[in-house]
Amino acid sequence: MNARISWQRPFAIILSFAFLSLGHQAQAATYTSSSAFAAATTGLTVENYGSYSAGTLVPQGSTLGGLTYSFSTAAGLGGIITNQFNSFSGTSLGAVQSNGDQYFYGNDGFTVTFASPVTAVGIFANVNPGTTFLLSTAAGSVGQTVNTYDTITFGFFGITSATPFTSATFFSQNVDSTFNIPEIEFAVAAVPEPATWAMMILGFCGLGLMAYRRRRTTLRLA
Incomplete structure (x- = not known):
C-alpha cells in the first residue's frame, strides 16, 4: 500500500497543476x-x-x-x-x-x-x-x-x-x-513555454500509468 502511494501522490500533484492550467486558460475578460x-x-x-x-x-x-x-x-x-x-x-x-x-x-x-x-x-x-x-x-x-x-x-x-x-x-x-x-x-498568442508542455505531457503520462497499474491490480485480484 505504501509503495503505491509513493508514486501516485507525485503524479496526482502534477495532474492537479496540469488541469489547473487548463482551467485557467478558459478565463476571459471583457472591456x-x-x-x-x-x-x-x-x-x-x-x-x-x-x-x-x-x-x-x-x-x-x-x-x-x-x-x-x-x-x-x-x-x-x-x-x-x-x-x-x-x-x-x-x-x-x-x-x-x-x-x-x-x-x-x-x-x-x-x-x-x-x-x-x-x-x-x-x-x-x-x-x-x-x-x-x-x-x-x-x-x-x-x-x-x-x-x-x-x-x-x-x-x-x-x-x-x-x-x-x-x-x-x-x-x-x-x-x-x-x-x-x-x-x-x-x-x-504567445507560443507555450516548453516547460509548460512538459508538465502537461508528464501529467497525462502519469494518468495513463495509474490506469495501467490499477488494471493490473484488478486482474491479479480476479
Missing part, C-alpha cells in the same frame, strides 16, 4: 474602456487603416494587415476604406452600400479572421448615441449600448482570454444605426 483594455494587454497590433488610400475596396475574403474580412451587410458588396467620417488616422473601414454610401447600416456587421491565434481583440466603432453592438469570439462576448463615448465619437469593445481564438465577429443590433470602424487592435 468597454479602451484604457482598461490597453492596461490589461501587451504586444498589441493596431490596424487603423491609415496605410490605405480612401476608396480602396475590401472585397469579401480579402486580407488587410493580417486580418481577413467577411462582411454581413444588406447590400452584400463588401467593405471600403473611407475618409468621410471620424477616425484616428484619417481613414476607416466602412461598407459599400448600393446607393454609394460608405458606412455600415443597422444590423450590418463583419467577421475578422486572424493570421495567427490571438488572446485579445479590441474594436472601436464610430457611432451615434444609443447604438447597441456585440463583439463575439470563441472565448466570450461583450456588448453595450453606446451612450457615453470612450473617445471622440467612438464606443469601444474588447476581449482578452488566456485561451487563444482565431476570429471575432462585430455587428450592430439596431435597425436604424450606422457606423464605421476607425481601429481594430489584437494581440497574437
Whole structure:
C-alpha cells in the first residue's frame, strides 16, 4: 500500500497543476474602456487603416494587415476604406452600400479572421448615441449600448482570454444605426513555454500509468 502511494501522490500533484492550467486558460475578460483594455494587454497590433488610400475596396475574403474580412451587410458588396467620417488616422473601414454610401447600416456587421491565434481583440466603432453592438469570439462576448463615448465619437469593445481564438465577429443590433470602424487592435498568442508542455505531457503520462497499474491490480485480484 505504501509503495503505491509513493508514486501516485507525485503524479496526482502534477495532474492537479496540469488541469489547473487548463482551467485557467478558459478565463476571459471583457472591456468597454479602451484604457482598461490597453492596461490589461501587451504586444498589441493596431490596424487603423491609415496605410490605405480612401476608396480602396475590401472585397469579401480579402486580407488587410493580417486580418481577413467577411462582411454581413444588406447590400452584400463588401467593405471600403473611407475618409468621410471620424477616425484616428484619417481613414476607416466602412461598407459599400448600393446607393454609394460608405458606412455600415443597422444590423450590418463583419467577421475578422486572424493570421495567427490571438488572446485579445479590441474594436472601436464610430457611432451615434444609443447604438447597441456585440463583439463575439470563441472565448466570450461583450456588448453595450453606446451612450457615453470612450473617445471622440467612438464606443469601444474588447476581449482578452488566456485561451487563444482565431476570429471575432462585430455587428450592430439596431435597425436604424450606422457606423464605421476607425481601429481594430489584437494581440497574437504567445507560443507555450516548453516547460509548460512538459508538465502537461508528464501529467497525462502519469494518468495513463495509474490506469495501467490499477488494471493490473484488478486482474491479479480476479
